[in-house]
Amino acid sequence: MSTRKATSRIILHRRDHERLTQLTTRWLSIRPELADALLLKLGRAKLADQSDCTVQIGSTLVYDSEGGPRRKVTLVYPEQADISIGAVSVLTPVGAALLGLTTGDRVEVQGNDGRMRWLAVVEVARREGAVDLEAP
Structure with a gap:
């Protein structure tokens, strides 16, 4: 799979x-x-x-983690977080790093354990009502 480093501009x-x-x-x-x-x-x-297929609150996505397994998660607000069902809070290092990314983006993130690792977005499921937008 080819990946690209996340750009500085995101769509929210x-x-x-x-x-x-x-x-x-x-x-x-x-x-x-x-x-x-x-x-x-x-x-x-x-x-x-309306947002395109970038990772937004409520988006379900699949990502690869350097040194870890492929994961399928949904990005949520803190009060909805439940890692046992794959609901990751946007106010965690991983959740904040994934926000606004799109398929093929990768980003370096410091985990709660202090280690740096790369995450690569494999797939972002379309949110209902989303439309494609072109980022300049």
Whole structure:
């Protein structure tokens, strides 16, 4: 499978961007390094009323992890997170790293254990009502 390093510009649903900005701001005192990185990502996001096949809140995706198994997960808000069913919070290192990526993107992420590893998005399932958008 060919992959490409994630670009600096991401596409986010307008509604998700607003809620994530508020949520992340509250997390500045809890996990400042994660909150800062996510706020930077949100700051460079292109906003859309509908999103294409990029990883958004509610997206189900498959990714490969350096040194780990292929995983199928759904990106969710923290209150919906349940790793036993593959529901990964956007306010985890992996969840924040995957937000806004598309099939073929890869990103380096620091896990909760402090180790750096590459994640590569293999597939992003289309959210209902999504349309294709071209990113400039």
